[in-house]
Amino acid sequence: MTFPDLFERFSSEILPLGCADATHLRFQSIARFASARAGDAPFIVNDRDQIVFIAKGSSKLVAEASQEREQVVAFHFVGDLVLVPARGAHAYTLYALDNCDLIFFQSDEFFKLARYETGMIDEALERAMLALARSREKAVALGRKSAQERLASFFLNMAERIGSKHEEGWVMQLPMSRSDIADSLGLTIETVSRQLSELRDAGLLTTQGRSQVHLLDWDGLASRAGHLVPAE
Secondary structure, three states, X not given: OOHHHHHHHHHHHHOOOOOOHHHHHHHHHHOEEEEEOOOOOOOOOOOOOEEXXXXXXXXXEEEEXXXXXXXXXXXXXXXXEEEEXXXXXXXXXXXXXXXXXXXXXXXXXXXXXXXXXXXXXXXXXXXXXXXXXXXXXHHHHHHXXXXXXXXXXXXXXXXXXXXXXXXXXXXXXOOOOHHHHHHHHOOOHHHHHHHHHHHHHOOOEEEEOOXXXXXXXXXXXXXXXXXXXXXX
16 A cells, blocks of 8 residues: 555544644654564664554564563554654564554654644543553453463453454454463463463364464353453
């Protein structure tokens, strides 16, 4: 896709309906385009915060600490707006999980323009609140949940974000590797594989190949994930 096509996708997803043509043109003037193949990191030198729109593909945000320790902070998919922080106490790197097309902005320029469009502030706040909610859930999972609860929570979250609902459950194609999942959940690959086998044996899900997951029992997985049971 060309840059104008990708920017139109950003515009339709992010800019408020009916925003002024001048606003559209101002955002287009500060927008930049990047294409990344699977495994690429398009923003290696990152001395300023970046706002990145995933126009095509999927990505992972990785935090790098000393002694070559890494943590997958979050996964992002088409339509997501991602803040990639500048290097600070940790280095943050956005990696493509598969072939990606990205529209990105310097965050200070982006928010300066957003202040002039009320709808943009609302959109940014809504997305920030959603990201905060996901961060809270992940903090609970990493701090208090067992390995199986973490993995069950992960599958439910991915189904809501990229899955499709069918008569017999939810089906999704996961673009991340088992290693990525393990790094995201603070587990080893061996533990992820073992817990996945237990969930399969319990009849809660099936897998096909390395990427397809079919969730068969949502309530059963929610119970394994340690979710609260709604009061009747």
